[in-house]
Amino acid sequence: DGGITQSPKYLFRKEGQNVTLSCEQNLNHDAMYWYRQDPGQGLRLIYYSQIVNDFQKGDIAEGYSVSREKKESFPLTVTSAQKNPTAFYLCASKAGTGVYEQFFGPGTRLTVL
Amino acid sequence: QQQVKQSPQSLIVQKGGIPIINCAYENTAFDYFPWYQQFPGKGPALLIAIRPDVSEKKEGRFTISFNKSAKQFSLHIMDSQPGDSATYFCAASIAGGGNKLTFGTGTQLKVEL
Numbered sequence: 326d327g328g329i330t331q332s333p334k335y336l337f338r339k340e341g342q343n344v345t346l347s348c349e350q351n352l353n354h355d356a357m358y359w360y361r362q363d364p365g366q367g368l369r370l371i372y373y374s375q376i377v378n379d380f381q382k383g384d385i386a387e388g389y390s391v392s393r394e395k396k397e398s399f400p401l402t403v404t405s406a407q408k409n410p411t412a413f414y415l416c417a418s419k420a421g422t423g424v425y426e427q428f429f430g431p432g433t434r435l436t437v438l
Numbered sequence: 439q440q441q442v443k444q445s446p447q448s449l450i451v452q453k454g455g456i457p458i459i460n461c462a463y464e465n466t467a468f469d470y471f472p473w474y475q476q477f478p479g480k481g482p483a484l485l486i487a488i489r490p491d492v493s494e495k496k497e498g499r500f501t502i503s504f505n506k507s508a509k510q511f512s513l514h515i516m517d518s519q520p521g522d523s524a525t526y527f528c529a530a531s532i533a534g535g536g537n538k539l540t541f542g543t544g545t546q547l548k549v550e551l
Contacts, residue, residue: 329481356537367444367527367541368482375536383538415481419537425470427539429481 328352329430331416336435338410346401346433348416356419357399358427361385361412368415374399403435410437441465442530444542451518451549459513459545461528466509468530470537473502473513476525476544485526486513518549 329350338344348357356375360368360383370383374393388407393399399418403410413434417427443462451457461471469490474482488495488502488511495502499516515522528542 331481358538360539360541365543367543368529368539369541370538373536373538381536417539423533425487425531425533425537426472426484427537428484429474431481432479434479 329416329418329428331414331430331433333433334431336433338435338437340437341405343402343404344410344435346403346414346416346435348399348401348430350397350399350416350418350430352418352420352428353396354418354428355396355421357393358417358419359383359389359391359399359401360415360417362415362432363412371401371414410435441540442528442542444528444545446545447543448546449548451547453519453549453551455518455549457515457518457522457547457549459526459528459547460510461512461530461542462508462510463530464509465530465532465540467532467535468540469533470531471502471504471511472529472531472539473500474527474529476527482527515547518547520549520551523548 332347358373359371372391374380390402416430419427472487473485476482486497486500501514504511529539531537
């Protein structure tokens with residue numbers, strides 16, 4: 326099955342710990358995105374990558390880091406510098422230039438205790 | 439700064455009714471306007487999308503109406519069913535800007551029997 330997988334589905338961490346969320350796609354899409362969803366605020370862009378080994382900050386990048394070493398993988402690290410990390414994190418991907426549609430994974434719910 | 443404003447926040451309709459969700463945008467550079475449907479605990483699923491060169495697009499029971507001069511677009515769901523009960527998000531993006539999606543804050547739709 327082609328698609329986007331995110332793991333784990335639920336993640337619990339203690340305050341002050343870094344945590345890495347996984348996102349993998351087998352759609353051969355060039356671009357990948359990370360969004361954060363909070364109740365009543367819609368989705369907000371954290372980071373995005375249009376090609377391997379390149380990525381750009383989104384609207385709320387502070388306290389997060391990413392890497393794009395492989396086309397199919399775009400992991401997100403939530404660092405201890407992120408003040409309010411508890412949220413639902415969504416990964417998306419898109420085919421190449423000229424294609425607009427973004428498709429989302431199932432999400433990871435992160436709870437920081 | 440919220441660039442895409444969505445209303446209403448919540449909506450209840452009877453089965454067979456036609457719920458209408460509205461969005462307004464500020465940035466005239468936006469050139470792609472998708473709607474997503476999200477069920478609790480799941481990632482958003484792309485429903486339908488429109489480009490600004492057309493005023494209406496239909497896919498099954500879902501219709502987007504687009505008013506470029508008013509900078510508004512709306513989603514109509516024909517013959518709504520209880521299974522349509524979900525949260526709906528409008529979004530907008532610019533093709534040349536990495537296709538970063540700017541989302542509205544969402545509308546919780548409930549379709550009652």
